[in-house]
Amino acid sequence: MSTPVPALAVTSPLMWYSSRATGTVTLLLLTATVVLGILTATRTGPAAVPRFAVSDLHRRISLLAMCFLAVHILTAVLDTFVPVGLAAAVVPFTSHYSPFFIGVGAIAFDLLLAVVGTSLLRDHLPANAWRGVHWLVYASFPVAIVHTVGVGTDLKFGWMQVVTGACLAAVLVAVGWRLWASPHAGGATTARPSTRGPARPPTRAPAQPSTRGPARPPTPVRPVPSHRHPVGPGEVR
Amino acid sequence: MAPHPSTAVRRFHPHVRDLWTANVRRATSWVAIASVGLTAALVGLAAKETPARHTTGTGTSVGGTGGSTGTAIPAGGSSGATAPSTSAGATRSTTATSPSASTSGSIVQPSTGSPQVSTGLS
Numbered sequence: 067m068s069t070p071v072p073a074l075a076v077t078s079p080l081m082w083y084s085s086r087a088t089g090t091v092t093l094l095l096l097t098a099t100v101v102l103g104i105l106t107a108t109r110t111g112p113a114a115v116p117r118f119a120v121s122d123l124h125r126r127i128s129l130l131a132m133c134f135l136a137v138h139i140l141t142a143v144l145d146t147f148v149p150v151g152l153a154a155a156v157v158p159f160t161s162h163y164s165p166f167f168i169g170v171g172a173i174a175f176d177l178l179l180a181v182v183g184t185s186l187l188r189d190h191l192p193a194n195a196w197r198g199v200h201w202l203v204y205a206s207f208p209v210a211i212v213h214t215v216g217v218g219t220d221l222k223f224g225w226m227q228v229v230t231g232a233c234l235a236a237v238l239v240a241v242g243w244r245l246w247a248s249p250h251a252g253g254a255t256t257a258r259p260s261t262r263g264p265a266r267p268p269t270r271a272p273a274q275p276s277t278r279g280p281a282r283p284p285t286p287v288r289p290v291p292s293h294r295h296p297v298g299p300g301e302v303r
Numbered sequence: 304m305a306p307h308p309s310t311a312v313r314r315f316h317p318h319v320r321d322l323w324t325a326n327v328r329r330a331t332s333w334v335a336i337a338s339v340g341l342t343a344a345l346v347g348l349a350a351k352e353t354p355a356r357h358t359t360g361t362g363t364s365v366g367g368t369g370g371s372t373g374t375a376i377p378a379g380g381s382s383g384a385t386a387p388s389t390s391a392g393a394t395r396s397t398t399a400t401s402p403s404a405s406t407s408g409s410i411v412q413p414s415t416g417s418p419q420v421s422t423g424l425s
Contacts, residue, residue: 079350087345091338098334116315119323126331134338220349 081145086219088138090229093214095131096178097233100207102127104240108247125185132182135175167216170209177206207237 102124105111111120139155142148150168154161156176159169184191184199211234220226315323 080346083346083349084342086349087342090345091342094341095334095338116323118315118320119327122324122327123330126327127334130331130335130338134342220345223352 079147081141082147085138085141085145088134088141089214089218090220090226092131092134092138093210093233094229095127095134096207096210097236099124099128099131100203100237101240103203104244108244110243110247128182128185132178135178139175164217167213170216171213174206174210174213177202177209181206204241 102120106117106121106124109117111117142150143152143155148163150161150163154168155172158172158176159165161168161172180199181203184196188196211230214230215221218226218230221230
């Protein structure tokens with residue numbers, strides 16, 4: 067008697083190896099995305115690089131991370147060695163294999179889906195809604211780390227421990243920088259934290275009588291277009 | 304009132320903006336290439352360091368849900384009898400988890416399909 071092989075069942079270990087590899091790469095790309103988003107929001111980074119370029123890079127890397135995450139999930143589902151169904155990849159805690167940690171990974175995936183989806187539909191959403199959902203990134207990263215630590219096969223190797231620790235440290239430093247920079251600079255929507263001294267007050271001091279000639283009229287503030295959204299955790303106005 | 308220099312929205316010439324956009328696009332391409340390369344390297348590393356997890360059983364996995372081309376170990380431990388399984392089910396048996404993994408001297412029963420006890424006499 068022969069049992070028909072399911073059409074999508076993949077018996078090659080390549081699926082399993084690919085799932086592990088893309089999971090690691092996704093973690094690296096997600097780390098880069100979060101760090102770039104924080105750099106954008108706090109308006110820090112290389113002075114030679116304009117902020118819109120950093121923001122653009124943040125968006126592109128995040129989409130790349132989602133592509134690798136999709137491959138990671140698909141290969142895990144297609145691989146027949148561990149019973150992870152497609153539903154378990156989206157619905158938390160429904161997997162037969164390691165239900166808690168796979169469920170945690172599903173939560174991280176759902177959060178990222180919400181963030182990416184609302185970002186793609188940003189022009190059609192209220193600004194506060196987009197910003198509120200975008201803050202979920204800060205929840206998805208530690209959840210993804212828990213998933214990595216819980217079911218990561220490669221974590222038994224020293225290099226994977228170093229990679230995971232480096233990703234966690236990078237995001238912690240970036241978040242710490244953001245928390246430090248916000249009160250010092252008046253929030254992410256205002257000034258870049260200065261390393262050259264205390265921040266100047268936003269308002270100019272009363273004009274002193276000049277001895278060099280007539281006072282120059284103040285430069286008008288350029289109005290911000292009304293269709294622009296306020297600054298979120300990964301965006302810059 | 305002039306805006307604070309750090310809060311002022313810098314306007315870039317369209318050519319400068321296009322230049323930076325091209326740079327970002329190029330950087331993203333390199334990141335993508337590096338990611339694919341890293342993935343391939345990790346796949347190779349995984350295949351090198353964990354070769355036994357998905358390998359087809361040769362010797363201990365017999366028939367049933369085990370390896371489709373596994374070599375049967377007949378009862379009594381005599382060697383040489385090859386019993387190709389008729390089961391086309393899971394072909395990735397492992398010596399650790401295969402329910403039909405035989406120990407020396409035991410009689411192996413296929414878990415599915417027709418009874419296929421190897422006696423060593425083919």
